[in-house]
Amino acid sequence: MNRPTSAAVAALSLLSAAALTACGGSSDPATDEPKAGSSPSASTAKAPTPAEHLAATIVTKADTDGFEVEEPDDEYAFARSTDEVTVDKPVCAPLAYAMNQLPLGTPEADLTRLTSGPTDAPTQLTKGVTFTYVTLASYAPGKARSTFADARKAVDACGDGFTAKANGNESPYDSVTAEKVTPAGDESLGFTSTMTFRGVPHVLHGEVVRNGDVLAVYFSVDGMAIANGRPSDAKLSPTVVKAQNGKLAAGSGS
Numbered sequence: 001m002n003r004p005t006s007a008a009v010a011a012l013s014l015l016s017a018a019a020l021t022a023c024g025g026s027s028d029p030a031t032d033e034p035k036a037g038s039s040p041s042a043s044t045a046k047a048p049t050p051a052e053h054l055a056a057t058i059v060t061k062a063d064t065d066g067f068e069v070e071e072p073d074d075e076y077a078f079a080r081s082t083d084e085v086t087v088d089k090p091v092c093a094p095l096a097y098a099m100n101q102l103p104l105g106t107p108e109a110d111l112t113r114l115t116s117g118p119t120d121a122p123t124q125l126t127k128g129v130t131f132t133y134v135t136l137a138s139y140a141p142g143k144a145r146s147t148f149a150d151a152r153k154a155v156d157a158c159g160d161g162f163t164a165k166a167n168g169n170e171s172p173y174d175s176v177t178a179e180k181v182t183p184a185g186d187e188s189l190g191f192t193s194t195m196t197f198r199g200v201p202h203v204l205h206g207e208v209v210r211n212g213d214v215l216a217v218y219f220s221v222d223g224m225a226i227a228n229g230r231p232s233d234a235k236l237s238p239t240v241v242k243a244q245n246g247k248l249a250a251g252s253g254s
Contacts (some may be wrong), residue, residue, distance in 0.1 A: 003122065010185075013049075016054075019146065022193070034140050034188075039040045048109075049109070050094060050108040050109035050138035051109040051111075051138075053109075053138060053214075053251070054109055054110070054111040054136045054137075054138055054214070055111065055243070056226040056230065057113065057136060057214070057247050057248060057251045058111050058113055058134065058244075058247075059113060059134055059240060059243050059247060061245040062224070063243040063244075063246075063247065064115060064117065064239055064240055064243050065117075065239055065243075066117055066197070067115045067116060067227075067237070067240060068115065068116045068117060068118030068143050068164055069113050069114075069115050070113065070114050070115075070116075071112070071114070072101060072111065072113070072133065073112040074180045077100070077101070077168075078100040078164075078166050078169060078171060079100060079102060079166035079167060081102070082097055082102050084166045084167055085097065085100070085102070085154050085164055085165070085166045085187075086164070086165050086166070087162055087163070087164050087165075088162055088163045088164075089157075091153060091157045091158065091160060092154050092155055092157065092158040092162035092176075093154070094124055094147075094150050094151040094154045094166075095151070095155070095158060095162070095163070095173070095176060095191070095193065095206075096156045096164035097169070098135075098151070098190075098206050098208065098217045099171075099173075099193065099204060099206060099219055099221075100134055100166075100171075101133050101219065102135070102200070102249075103137040103152070103215075103217075104133060104137065104147050104150070104151060104215060104217065105137075105139065105143060105146075105147035105150065105171065106139075106143070106147075107137035107138055107139050107143075107147075107215075108138050108139060108140060109138045110135060110138070111135070111136050111137075111224045112133060112134065112135040113132060113133045113134045114131060114132075114133055114134075114201050115131070115133075115237065115240045116130070117130065117237065117239065117240075118130075120176055124149070130217060130220065130234060130235070131220065131221070131223070131234070132219070132220045132236050132237040132240045132241070133216055133217075133219045133220070134216065134240065134244055135216070135217040135218075135219075136214060136215070136216055136217075137214065137217070138213060138214050139213045139214070139215070140213070141213060142212045142213075143213070143217050144210050144214060145187075145210065147215060148189070148208060148210045148215060151189060152189055153188065154176075155176060155177075155178050155191045156178075156219055158173075158176040159175060159177065160175060161173045161174045161175050161176065161194075162176075167226065170240070171195075172195065173193045173194070173195050173204075174193075174194045174195055174196055175194045175195075176191055176192070176193045177191065177192050178190065178191055178192075179191055179192045179205065179207075181207050182242075184209045184241075184245040184249075185209040185210050185211040185245060185248060185249065186210050186211060186212065187211075188207065188208070188210070189207065189208045189211045190205070190206070190207045191205075191206050191207070192204070192205055192206075193205075193206070193222040198229060200226075200229050200231055201229065201231055202221075202222070202225065202231065202232045202233075203233040203234070204219070204220070204221050204227055204234070205219070205220050205234065205235055205236050206219045206220075206236075207236060207241065208216060209245055209248065210252070211249060214248060214251075216244055216245065216248055218236050218240070218241055218244075219236075220234045220235060220236045220237065221234050222234035
C-alpha cells in the first residue's frame with residue numbers, strides 16, 4: 001500500500017514540472033541546601049530552545065484522531081527558503097510563503113508537517129483524503145506580533161492577486177480574500193486564494209494563528225485535482241487545526 005503522502009507528492013511533482021505549485025527548586029535560606037524533594041539540578045534546568053519547544057508542540061498522529069502526520073518531502077518544493085522567492089507585489093510576500101510551507105518573517109526556529117486523513121469538511125469538493133500543511137515558527141519577543149500584522153496587511157492589500165517566482169517556477173494567484181475562522185490564540189486570521197491552472201479554477205485556504213511568540217500557519221490544497229484538471233476547493237481540516245491550536249494554547253499556558 002502506498003504511503004499516505006504518495007499521491008500528494010506525485011501531484012506536486014507534476015505541478016513543479018509545469019512551473020506551478022499549489023500551489024525550580026529553590027534553596028533553603030537557612031541552610032543554603034536544597035529543600036527536601038528537590039534535586040540539585042532543578043534550579044539550573046535549562047528552558048527548552050525555540051526548536052525544542054516547537055518539536056514538543058507540533059501536532060502528532062496521536063493528537064488528530066487517525067490522521068497521518070509526516071515531514072513533507074521537499075524534493076518538489078516551490079522553494080526551500082524565503083530567500084529564493086520573489087513576489088511582484090512585496091506586500092503579498094507573507095501569503096506566498098504561507099502557501100508554500102515557508103515560515104513568515106524571521107523566526108528563530110520553524111517546523112513543518114504534512115497531515116492527511118479522511119475528509120472532514122462536508123462542503124469540500126475533494127472526496128476521500130484531505131491534506132493540510134502545518135508550519136510552526138518561534139520568534140524573538142514581539143516579532144510574532146509584527147509578523148502577524150504583516151500577514152493581515154497582505155490579505156487586505158492583495159485582493160486582486162499576485163505572482164510569486166522561485167527557481168524558475170512561477171505561481172500566479174488570481175485573488176485573495178479574508179475568510180472567517182474560529183477565533184484561536186491571541187490573534188487569528190483566515191484567507192482564501194484562487195488560482196487557475198490550464199483553465200480550471202482552484203480555491204486554496206489558509207489560516208494564521210498567533211500564540212505569544214509562536215505563529216501557526218495552516219494551508220490546504222488539492223494537488224491531485226490540480227494535476228488532473230478537476231476544480232477543487234480543499235478546506236483546512238478542522239480536526240488538525242483544532243488539535244494544533246489546542247497544543248499551542250496549552251504550551252503557552254493560556
